[in-house]
Amino acid sequence: MTTPSSRTLRNRLIRLRNLRLAKEQVDRQTEPGQGPSAGFNGRWTRRQWAQASLVATMVALLGAIVPGFATVLQPPSAIPTQTLSLKLPPLSRARLQGSLGDSWHAVTVRRGASLKHMFTSLGIPEADLKRVLAHPGVKAEIGQITPKTQLSVDLPVNGKLRAIRYLRSDGQRVQLDLTGDEIEETLIRRDVDVRTVVLSGKVGSSLFRSARKLGLSGAHLDQLTDEIFKYDVDFDSDLDADDHFSVVVDQMWVDGELQRTGAVLAAAVTIDGKLHTGFRHTRNGRPEYFTADGRPLKKAFIRMPIPYARLSSSFGTRRHPVLGRTRMHKGVDYAAATGTPIQAAGDAVVKVVGWQGGYGRAVILDHGRGYTTLYGHMSRFGNIRPGQRIAQGTVIGYVGSTGMSTGPHLHYEFRVNGVHRNPLSMTMPPPEPLRGAELASFRTETQRAMAKIRTVENIVFPGAMESAQQRLAAALGAKPAQKPKNKG
Structure with missing residues (x-):
């Protein structure tokens, strides 16, 4: 005969105690001298029927819930398990024989990583790294790797490095075979x-x-x-x-x-x-x-060799702002901030770079066919030298106020066979x-x-x-x- 567990006995005692308390409550309500219940005449009042119904409901609930808790709290029985052995697919013949090219891995280069760190993380000996870097051209191409560096390594199951591929700066993909005594380099044809x-x-x-x-x-x-x-x-x-x-x-x-x-x-x-x-x-x-x-x-010439500037003085006779007398103004002036770049008006050969009296720092360009241009009052020169051939738009200097000048501006002259012409009105020669x-x-x-x-x-x-x-x-x-x- 099976002996009930202590948990089951405790649950039964709880149910009995609840029943006893409920019975005592009913007995107290039916004792003489307790208001309308005194002198029970054989019939229950409406209040007594309600109390009795409540007690019966509580008893029924306790009887249904408490055994359920007892069942839930019991430890679950062991679930039977079964172990199965799975058969893995056989290795390929090339893999078993260690043939070159059967286990290529693309390497993801992390930011800040080095080639040594990459080889170490793959378990490749440092001697292999030194051997790879000693090959001509390798150190210059992949000695300093970046996240853009494309690398692949051929690592078989035994973990011995057999080959490495990388992309050169000229777009060619190179494979280095390390299986022999000497490294063999091969260019891999790419679909271009x-x-x-x-x-x-x-x-x-x-x-x-x-x-x-x-x-x-x-x-x-x-x-x-x-x-x-x-x-x-x-x-x-x-x-x-x-x-x-x-x-x-x-x-x-x-x-x-x-x-x-x-x-x-x-x-x-x-x-x-x-x-x-x-x-x-x-x-x-x-x-x-x-x-x-x-x-x-x-066009053969740019009319305005300085971008976003204001015309401050036109070509012709005027009162010179420094000398104070009327004289011919043989060019045009463009007011601009100091340091504004000045461009070559056309393709030319640099003729003069240096100080030119009242022009201050000036540049003279020879455009061929008798056309020359002058740029004066520069604060500094561009990266040009006499005799150099430059293209239209090349920066030849920067706006300043050197020489006879009252403020930062560019003095620009246009000459045809040595004769000054108004660059704003003359017809420029077509290219x-x-x-x-x-x-x-x-x-x-x-x-x-x-x-x-x-x-x-x-x-x-x-x-x-x-x-x-x-x-x-x-x-x-x-x-x-x-x-x-x-x-x-």
């Missing part, structure tokens, strides 16, 4: 694809933001605004949200990933229905941008256009580039390019495509 693509978009709220969405960089935008369309488009005020632009660029894809986007080869900007185009062409070993008919987009066979080759390239632009823009901006395409075809000397006539 150069694509000439057309990127088109609307100006929208910001030309910069729209260009960045297409994958163009700040350098590409500088080419559009400062090289190609600098003289024809005011990018601060001419553009509207509905105007659109297209550029032709070469993109280099390596192993399916975009690595580099080249310079703008051709560009088209449509502003209020007017089409502006520019095409890159190398002349005399230097890339330039030309119109569709071979005229350079860059030399392309001619002969070079022009014919250029026009062939131009038509091919614009054909790509037209194809893309007709898809991206359907119906909006008809008039612009006709003007472009006329500029290129080609006949515009005619619409097919409806039959019937």
Whole structure:
């Protein structure tokens, strides 16, 4: 016979005590002299029936709940478990034999980590690291690793380094085989694809933001605004949200990933229905941008060699502010803050860099064909020297107040065969256009580039390019495509 546990006996005692207390309460209510219960006449009052019902309910609840607690508090019985053995797939023959190339691991380079720390974390002996770094060219390429460094190692199950791969700065992937007595270097052929693509978009709220969405960089935008369309488009005020632009660029894809986007080869900007185009062409070993008919987009001279300046004195007779007498002012003055950069008005050879009497610190440039320019009162010179050939826009010095000057400004003179001319009124000589066979080759390239632009823009901006395409075809000397006539 099973003996009840102490927990079960305690629960029973609690139930008996509760029943006894309930009975005593009922007996007290039925004793003589207790108000309306005195002199029980054989019938219970409404109050007595309610109390009896309450007591019975409490007894029933206690009888149902207390045994349940006793069951829950008992420790659970043990759950049966079973162990199964799983059969792992067999190692490959190459893995068992330790063949080269069966266990490559791409290494994630953490910020601040060193090559030694990386080898140590992989369990590679320091002797292997020294051996790798001793190979010609390795230390210069991956001696100082960064999070951008791409590394892979071939580590078999025995943990002995067999090979390492890394990406050189020229884009070539190199594999070093360490299995022999001497390290064997191999160049791994990569899938390199150069694509000439057309990127088109609307100006929208910001030309910069729209260009960045297409994958163009700040350098590409500088080419559009400062090289190609600098003289024809005011990018601060001419553009509207509905105007659109297209550029032709070469993109280099390596192993399916975009690595580099080249310079703008051709560009088209449509502003209020007017089409502006520019095409890159190398002349005399230097890339330039030309119109569709071979005229350079860059002007021969910049009228204002200092940006955002105020004209403070014009060309002609005036009272000299320092000498106090009337004399010929052989140039124009631009007032600007000290240190404002001064640009070369055109391509030139530096003729003079130094102190020039009342001009103070001055620079004289020779632009060829008898044209020279002078820039006076500089605070300091740019990184130029006499005899140096410089391009238009090169910073040659900075605004100052040296020489006979009452305040910081640039004195700018324009001379033709030694005779002073007003740079604000004279007609600047046009740049030399392309001619002969070079022009014919250029026009062939131009038509091919614009054909790509037209194809893309007709898809991206359907119906909006008809008039612009006709003007472009006329500029290129080609006949515009005619619409097919409806039959019937």
